[in-house]
Amino acid sequence: MARSNTNNNVNNTMDNVRGSVMSENRRILMQSSNLSSTNLVIVGTNFKVGRKIGRGNFGEVRMGKNIANDELVAIKLEPMKSKHHQLQLEQKFYRMIGVCDGFPKVFYYGQIEQKYNALVMEYLGPSLEELFNICGRTFSLKTVLLIAISLLTRFEHIYERNIIYRDVKPENFVIGPPSSRKEKTIFVIDFGLAKEYVDESGEHIPYREHKSLTGTARYMSVNTHLGREQSRRDDLEALGHMFVYFLRGSLPWQGIRVDNAKERYRQIKEIKRSTAIEVLCDGQPEEIATYMKYVKKLDFYEKPDYEWLRKMFRDLFDRRGFVDDSVFDWTGRLHHTSFATSRNSYQQQ
Ligand SMILES: Nc1ncnc2c1ncn2[C@@H]1O[C@H](COP(=O)(O)OP(=O)(O)O)[C@@H](O)[C@H]1O
Numbered sequence: 001m002a003r004s005n006t007n008n009n010v011n012n013t014m015d016n017v018r019g020s021v022m023s024e025n026r027r028i029l030m031q032s033s034n035l036s037s038t039n040l041v042i043v044g045t046n047f048k049v050g051r052k053i054g055r056g057n058f059g060e061v062r063m064g065k066n067i068a069n070d071e072l073v074a075i076k077l078e079p080m081k082s083k084h085h086q087l088q089l090e091q092k093f094y095r096m097i098g099v100c101d102g103f104p105k106v107f108y109y110g111q112i113e114q115k116y117n118a119l120v121m122e123y124l125g126p127s128l129e130e131l132f133n134i135c136g137r138t139f140s141l142k143t144v145l146l147i148a149i150s151l152l153t154r155f156e157h158i159y160e161r162n163i164i165y166r167d168v169k170p171e172n173f174v175i176g177p178p179s180s181r182k183e184k185t186i187f188v189i190d191f192g193l194a195k196e197y198v199d200e201s202g203e204h205i206p207y208r209e210h211k212s213l214t215g216t217a218r219y220m221s222v223n224t225h226l227g228r229e230q231s232r233r234d235d236l237e238a239l240g241h242m243f244v245y246f247l248r249g250s251l252p253w254q255g256i257r258v259d260n261a262k263e264r265y266r267q268i269k270e271i272k273r274s275t276a277i278e279v280l281c282d283g284q285p286e287e288i289a290t291y292m293k294y295v296k297k298l299d300f301y302e303k304p305d306y307e308w309l310r311k312m313f314r315d316l317f318d319r320r321g322f323v324d325d326s327v328f329d330w331t332g333r334l335h336h337t338s339f340a341t342s343r344n345s346y347q348q349q
């Protein structure tokens with residue numbers, strides 16, 4: 001799957017509420033993009049910048065190489081001219097997360113030629129959205145349960161480090177590089193919209209209303225649509241929407257064709273609010289509806305019972321007779337796609 005197809009779903013790109021700032025940044029990136037005409041751009045002392053592998057909403061992600069040991073890296077770039085500096089914050093969140101399974105190692109943060117902020121991190125594999133496409137745009141219950149159990153563990157760690165994520169979507173979860181030791185690990189990337197929800201004195205941020213939308217409309221919680229300050233419960237509700245998306249292949253509020261973004265968000269909100277959990281989860285095991293009901297009942301300040309949720313999914317996994325062999329729907333299929341070829345070759349440009 002070629003990288004350019006990452007956002008092949010137009011709705012999904014448009015759904016991202018960071019849109020206006022991001023497209024401004026993208027314009028600056030394109031205008032000042034002498035990165036593609038320079039033969040050799042080095043970040044820090046030893047990271048060589050290679051070809052583009054991802055276009056984010058506020059910049060771009062390039063492949064790179066550590067010239068000291070030939071290891072591949074990913075380099076996230078943000079134009080210094082842009083008004084909103086996110087990358088600095090993002091690297092701070094990665095530092096707070098620390099070295100932990102399922103989060104990329106960060107090697108360096110600094111500037112390139114006074115033009116870009118650059119974050120150099122571990123090079124990882126395709127995103128869940130790309131894998132979803134490779135698998136025909138539905139995942140089996142086994143794959144969804146493996147993803148869910150693993151992401152609940154990742155999010156528990158994020159919350160232990162006082163951070164809420166606020167950008168749940170399949171494009172922001174990736175696996176390790178195919179054929180590597182980490183191929184079976186699901187990683188959380190992109191802390192561009194994250195926020196500290198506990199202050200220095202250990203106090204939870206206060207409940208607020210009339211907040212501007214943050215996140216991706218397709219997956220965000222109903223409370224986020226309603227302008228309520230996000231907390232742990234909203235990440236978990238968005239995860240639930242993503243699990244249902246994987247199982248069903250789509251969500252009932254997808255595909256609204258309205259040019260006006262505000263009107264589109266309003267319609268998505270209305271459909272989300274009026275779709276009963278039973279209807280949303282119709283045909284799925286009842287544990288999926290139980291998950292949705294549980295997270296939607298959580299109080300703004302409440303600590304979710306991650307272990308209870310994981311156990312519910314693990315019990316379902318066992319009852320269905322699935323084997324915990326880390327075999328996902330995409331396992332064994334990645335080498336037969338253009339993805340493998342395009343990703344495995346490092347090119348300077
Ligand atoms: N460490 C990485 N290794 C491999 N691919 C990556 C890495 N980081 C990002 N990408 C790819 O680039 C895309 C955009 O990166 P992301 O950090 O999500 O940026 P944005 O904040 O602009 O969405 C991701 O969806 C992913 O496909």
Ligand SMILES: [Mg+2]
Nearest residue numbers: 056171172190
């Ligand atoms: Mg992203």
